Amino acid sequence: MSTISALRPRRSLPVTFGVAAVLGTSLVLPGLASAAPVLAYGPYTCAQNFVWREAFDGDTVCVSPGERDTARAENGQASARRSPTGGAYGPDTCLQGFVWREARPTDHVCVDPSRRDRAVAQNSEGASHLVDATQLPAGKVATRSELIAGGGRIYLDGGKGLTPGGRVEFYAAGVNGTAVRPLGTRTADGKGELPRENTALAQVRCELKRDETATIVVLDVRTGVATTAGTSYAYSC
Structure with missing residues (x-):
């Protein structure tokens, strides 16, 4: 053998x-592989009932529409949640009780700590909310x-x-x-x-x-x- x-x-x-x-x-x-369907928004097209988070330009993590609205609201409140006098982290220092959201390492929007945890969870869940991850x-x-x-x-x-x-x-x-x-x-x-x-x-x-x-x-x-x-x-x- x-x-x-x-x-x-x-x-x-x-x-x-x-x-x-x-x-x-x-x-x-x-000759064995079949043609993949064309996705409306490219490889990061979200499954039904999910949309891009858009916490920052180019953010294509798929979340619920409500979570996208929350991210937009957090962006709108960003300046009000930063220390006006700066601090240990320079001009991006958050007011007491807030932390950087960190939807990506450079995301310094100040949010409640629970929202930072949620951003990490959204990142982890994103691949499961795509129409076709094979693309x-x-x-x-x-x-x-x-x-x-x-x-x-x-x-x-x-x-x-x-x-x-x-x-x-x-x-x-x-x-x-x-x-x-x-x-x-x-x-x-x-x-x-x-x-x-x-x-x-x-x-x-x-x-x-x-x-x-x-x-x-x-x-x-x-x-x-x-x-x-x-x-x-x-x-x-």
Whole structure:
């Protein structure tokens, strides 16, 4: 028995698929992928009943309309909640009882502490409120996959361009529905980078047809920006 045949899961996979599993690479099979639907507002188009938060220019985190209205109101009250005499954080110092909202690291709008916590939660929830997370643009994080009997393992292959010291969440999109599935979390180092790992980020069971792939989504929680880290056959049977 060849080495490739011995390592290949018993899923009636073509030989080329087994090679991809052994080498930890993803194969793109020509003629199998169907055209993705055109989204009205690009890859960050929100699902029904959600809208862009617009806490700052370019903020495309998807939230409820009420949360967008709250963010606008907070922006309108920003100057009234800053200390007129400055302080420890210069002209952006908040009045007592208020903190920076931090919908992104440079967001210094002063809000109630509970609203800062909510902004972080909104960032974390954003990927699950998109119409189609498989259409997100590629980022600077990579993953690789390994097939095992009944499923596969997904590994982090390194990354950069993230918020230094920030939480990074990983999801799978395009697995039998529109909802994204959590895979795990990591913390970027002081340079905003992630190392290549040999410990699996996640182990999943197969659910897709063998010629279909899942898209790996990477969410930088400090900014709310979601991108992709390639595709994976780990869910393919």
